[in-house]
Amino acid sequence: MTGTRTYTKRTRATTEQATRSALLDAAETTFFERDWDRTPLEAIAAQAGVTKQTLLRHFGSKDGLLEAAYRRGFERVRAQRFGVSAGDVEAAIDNLVDHYEELGPRALRLGAHTGGPGAAFAEAARALHRDWVRHAFGDRLAGVPAPEHDRVLAALVVVCDVHAWSILARDLGLPGPEVRATLITTVRRLLGEDA
Secondary structure (H helix, E strand, C coil), X not given: CHHHHHHHHHHHHHHHHHHHHHHHHHHHHHHHHCCHHHCCHHHHHHHCCCCHHHHHHHHCCHHHHHHHHHHHHHHHHHHHHXXXXXXXXXXXXXXXXXXXXXXXXXXXXXXXXXXXXXXXXXXXXXXXXXXXXXXXXXXXXXXXXXXXXXXHHHHHHHHCCHHHHHHHHHHCCCCHHHHHHHHHHHHHHHCCCCC
């Protein structure tokens, strides 16, 4: 009997985790592809294949669901972006371009939020980006003289921003390898290195 009880607990835990993941996926899709404020909880729950009551049991409220979805997404992005070794310009730009090719449209949409919970998420994402620039290029910035250091750091934040990628890839229509080469050249020049 104990073996059956253990199996049932594991199965239940696996099912609960799958339900949570489905709800978080539905929340992300709704937030980035629909009008979050006007989408009822029933619609988000239905997208995940569960009831509104199940959603509320897991997250307590619509805001609780959004916060949990954002935290999960933020940690995924943080792990991906900080997976690059510090000081390797080419690897950092590859990391950045891969990230933007996968999630650039979502990053642009998040950055456009000026109110509500989206604004706080956008500010946290901007802070993560600045931290990543310091991580990726900080050791190379050590040689930049003090008066210029902050300007070069600010320029690197801009050059590595999703908007720069969007201009290169979408507005100018550059293919991925050309976007990569342009960013590497620009970063190297900002760091005072041969491009």
